[in-house]
Amino acid sequence: MSRRPRGRDERSLGASVALHATLLTATAIALFPVLWVFLASIKPQNAIQSSKVTLIDHPTLENYRHVLFDTSFPTWFLNSVVVAVFTMVIGMAMSATAGYALSRFNFPGKRGLMWVFLITQMFPVAILIVPIYSIMASLNLIDTKASLVIAYCTVAVPFCTWMLRGYFDTIPRDLDEAAALDGLGPFKTFWYVILPLARPGLAVTAFYTFLTAWGEVAYAIAFILSDKKLTLGAGLQQFVPQFNPQWDLLTAGAVLIMLPASLVFYFAQRHLVAGLTAGGTKG
Amino acid sequence: MSTPVVFDAATRVYPGSTTPAVDSLDLEVRAGEFLVLVGPSGCGKSTSLRMLAGLEDVTSGAIRIGERDVTHLRPKDRDIAMVFQSYALYPHLTVGENMGFALKIAGLSKAEITARVTDAAKVLDLEPYLDRKPKALSGGQRQRVAMGRAIVREPQVFLMDEPLSNLDAKLRVSTRTQIAALQRRLGITTVYVTHDQVEAMTMGDRVAVLKDGILQQVAAPLELYDKPANAFVAGFIGSPAMNLGTFRVEDGAAVIGEARVPLPRTATAALTESEVVLGFRPEALEMVAGYAPDAFAVEVLVAEELGSEAFLYGTLEGASLRDPQLVAKVAPRSVPPKGSRVHFRILPDRMHVFSPATGEALPTA
Ligand SMILES: Nc1ncnc2c1ncn2[C@@H]1O[C@H](COP(=O)(O)OP(=O)(O)OP(=O)(O)O)[C@@H](O)[C@H]1O
Ligand SMILES: [Mg+2]
Numbered sequence: 056m057s058r059r060p061r062g063r064d065e066r067s068l069g070a071s072v073a074l075h076a077t078l079l080t081a082t083a084i085a086l087f088p089v090l091w092v093f094l095a096s097i098k099p100q101n102a103i104q105s106s107k108v109t110l111i112d113h114p115t116l117e118n119y120r121h122v123l124f125d126t127s128f129p130t131w132f133l134n135s136v137v138v139a140v141f142t143m144v145i146g147m148a149m150s151a152t153a154g155y156a157l158s159r160f161n162f163p164g165k166r167g168l169m170w171v172f173l174i175t176q177m178f179p180v181a182i183l184i185v186p187i188y189s190i191m192a193s194l195n196l197i198d199t200k201a202s203l204v205i206a207y208c209t210v211a212v213p214f215c216t217w218m219l220r221g222y223f224d225t226i227p228r229d230l231d232e233a234a235a236l237d238g239l240g241p242f243k244t245f246w247y248v249i250l251p252l253a254r255p256g257l258a259v260t261a262f263y264t265f266l267t268a269w270g271e272v273a274y275a276i277a278f279i280l281s282d283k284k285l286t287l288g289a290g291l292q293q294f295v296p297q298f299n300p301q302w303d304l305l306t307a308g309a310v311l312i313m314l315p316a317s318l319v320f321y322f323a324q325r326h327l328v329a330g331l332t333a334g335g336t337k338g
Numbered sequence: 339m340s341t342p343v344v345f346d347a348a349t350r351v352y353p354g355s356t357t358p359a360v361d362s363l364d365l366e367v368r369a370g371e372f373l374v375l376v377g378p379s380g381c382g383k384s385t386s387l388r389m390l391a392g393l394e395d396v397t398s399g400a401i402r403i404g405e406r407d408v409t410h411l412r413p414k415d416r417d418i419a420m421v422f423q424s425y426a427l428y429p430h431l432t433v434g435e436n437m438g439f440a441l442k443i444a445g446l447s448k449a450e451i452t453a454r455v456t457d458a459a460k461v462l463d464l465e466p467y468l469d470r471k472p473k474a475l476s477g478g479q480r481q482r483v484a485m486g487r488a489i490v491r492e493p494q495v496f497l498m499d500e501p502l503s504n505l506d507a508k509l510r511v512s513t514r515t516q517i518a519a520l521q522r523r524l525g526i527t528t529v530y531v532t533h534d535q536v537e538a539m540t541m542g543d544r545v546a547v548l549k550d551g552i553l554q555q556v557a558a559p560l561e562l563y564d565k566p567a568n569a570f571v572a573g574f575i576g577s578p579a580m581n582l583g584t585f586r587v588e589d590g591a592a593v594i595g596e597a598r599v600p601l602p603r604t605a606t607a608a609l610t611e612s613e614v615v616l617g618f619r620p621e622a623l624e625m626v627a628g629y630a631p632d633a634f635a636v637e638v639l640v641a642e643e644l645g646s647e648a649f650l651y652g653t654l655e656g657a658s659l660r661d662p663q664l665v666a667k668v669a670p671r672s673v674p675p676k677g678s679r680v681h682f683r684i685l686p687d688r689m690h691v692f693s694p695a696t697g698e699a700l701p702t703a
Contacts, residue, residue, distance in 0.1 A: 232391075232422070233427075237443060331430065
């Protein structure tokens with residue numbers, strides 16, 4: 056009996072089953088905690104902590120109503136959105152311009168600057184909190200959103216600058232030169248030629264800067280004093296007092312926190328396309 | 339209305355290098371002229387062009403476009419358009435937007451831009467592709483878009499850096515003639531860089547030959563072919579290349595194997611050494627039957643019969659050339675067989691004599 060030779064995109068049945076089983080298992084393991092939190096968030100309060108393990112138990116939206124209307128959650132949420140969006144916009148503006156300068160221009164201190172950007176990323180937050188706190192204090196920024204935006208930018212900008220510089224380096228310099236001959240100065244070249252071609256890099260930067268601010272707890276607890284000004288990460292801590300964690304509020308809050316981050320990711324990933332510079336130059 | 343371009347002792351030394359990439363280049367491109375810069379790889383052609391474009395600093399000397407000294411002007415203020423070897427099309431813009439981009443930046447009206455882009459697209463057969471992105475084009479089409487981007491600008495000077503080197507041989511030949519015809523019609527001063535001497539000879543009004551950053555000769559193609567200023571130009575221009583060799587001089591004649599080839603008296607008078615560099619093109623050789631005092635023997639290694647012409651490749655007996663083989667053009671359809679021994683003499687008025695010390699041509703008349 057002669058068998059048809061297998062095409063390059065085909066697999067044997069066994070291989071296919073094994074592959075899919077592995078992938079499904081891995082996906083399930085990765086998704087399980089998220090799913091568990093979601094399922095818990097739609098259980099009544101007493102069912103969450105019962106020793107009986109159930110997947111679904113009298114599903115209800117009561118926890119969401121509670122967290123949205125009876126707590127400061129909406130205020131914190133708004134604070135977080137403001138802080139994260141400002142961090143994203145300012146962080147991207149700074150790292151894109153710095154990355155472009157590092158990629159395209161030679162200036163004194165360039166190497167030094169790159170080292171500084173690299174080394175600052177190596178300090179753990181725990182060490183930085185105290186010095187940054189005293190800087191914020193001397194600037195009278197304690198208990199303001201600005202303090203958080205600035206602090207998050209110090210985390211995000213060095214990394215994003217390195218990343219964007221790497222991305223800009225992949226855009227052929229011929230294009231800059233063509234733009235120069237077409238009448239563009241460095242700023243217009245950056246705006247009309249480099250940025251549109253760096254969309255994937257910018258998307259990753261946007262997502263990264265947003266996340267840096269969105270889920271952060273340590274700086275937020277240290278710099279923000281009044282309850283009304285807390286961001287989500289810090290605010291949710293209040294649902295977990297030492298002896299009486301309020302799992303109903305915590306799980307519902309956690310699910311709500313995921314939504315904006317997912318939204319930002321959704322918009323970012325649409326720009327993660329390969330080959331944007333294809334066809335412009337050859338060789 | 340076209341504009342001349344002048345390189346005035348323009349020099350470029352790259353940072354970190356001691357020898358100039360372009361060394362004191364004195365060159366005048368006449369108004370409306372198609373000037374080709376040609377030379378072997380690394381001789382400084384691109385650097386010269388980029389200095390004119392403003393993409394490379396001029397270390398010393400000056401560059402003028404028309405009356406303006408542009409030496410220190412930014413590229414955008416020089417009113418030049420360039421076709422890059424890589425084409426450098428904007429990948430995120432359509433063909434039409436690519437071509438109209440400079441006009442948009444210059445603030446022309448939409449209607450004006452559309453009119454000019456459509457005109458250029460018509461000339462270059464690009465109309466069906468105006469809405470495509472560059473990545474959906476073939477290499478030849480991209481090349482034409484790059485040309486189109488330059489011509490819609492109606493600049494004072496066109497610069498082209500090996501614009502045909504990414505095309506296949508056949509397309510290269512047809513595009514070559516198209517570019518030359520287009521340039522003649524537009525009458526815009528053009529500097530064209532190539533390493534291909536056939537392109538240089540067929541396209542240029544005049545050709546400038548560079549070597550190691552130094553200008554060797556500027557002349558019309560035929561003059562370059564007939565009166566090379568030195569041995570380098572002689573060997574570089576022409577295909578198959580000129581035969582060049584260094585020979586001993588005895589009593590006013592060069593010794594080639596057993597032959598004594600009389601040298602022009604003007605040349606021997608200018609010669610200070612007891613050797614001479616002789617150059618003779620393949621078609622400057624005449625086959626002789628039997629013995630002649632100025633005929634040398636060649637052993638045929640390969641015979642190339644092309645129908646309308648034929649070339650013999652062989653080794654010179656008792657003497658050696660710069661290239662291992664001598665090339666001779668012979669009458670087609672009666673080519674001596676491989677391995678045979680034939681005699682050639684150099685047509686006296688077709689001989690080039692160069693100084694062995696400097697390589698400069700010595701007067702032959
Ligand atoms: N950015 C640079 N830095 C240092 N040296 C350079 C630089 N660019 C070119 N050179 C040197 O300058 C010389 C001339 O280079 P250029 O690019 O002008 O050559 P070319 O004639 O265009 O050669 P090709 O035909 O290979 O393109 C070469 O020796 C090259 O190594
Ligand atoms: Mg070059």
